[in-house]
Amino acid sequence: MTRSENARLNMIESKMNCAQSVLTAFCEDLGLDKATALKLSRGFGGGMGRTGNTCGAVTGAYMVIGLSEQKSAREGVEAVYTRIQEFNRRFVAVHRTTGCTELLGCDLGTPEGLAKARSEGLFTSLCPNFVASAVKILEELK
Structure with a gap:
């Protein structure tokens, strides 16, 4: 299983947020323990x-x-x-934006948007793909 596939699955199975899923995919390579990586990225x-x-x-x-x-x-x-600029260029080429609201089609900053994301299962249907894409791009940038 590739690192991007593993990060995608970790997000779904471990209930990590997107930032946690990407950072923990690389934490060992960076000399960062997983617990610290999870705390650092949880916000x-x-x-x-x-x-x-x-x-x-x-x-x-x-x-x-x-x-x-x-x-x-x-x-x-x-x-x-x-x-970072190169990462953004590549991510936008695939997903059209780096903005969460645009990627999900709803604003998580509102109760209605959050309810929509949850009811439509966007955190499990869309977000893991953004995680996998980010990890893949990072690997290409090395």
């Missing part, structure tokens, strides 16, 4: 704290990119920004 699901903004799979990928950069402070920041 980024639902478009960052269930606000419907940037997709958790995307913010999880940003964390992986930031943690994986080995260059010095200023040089490292520039390298991270460059890799």
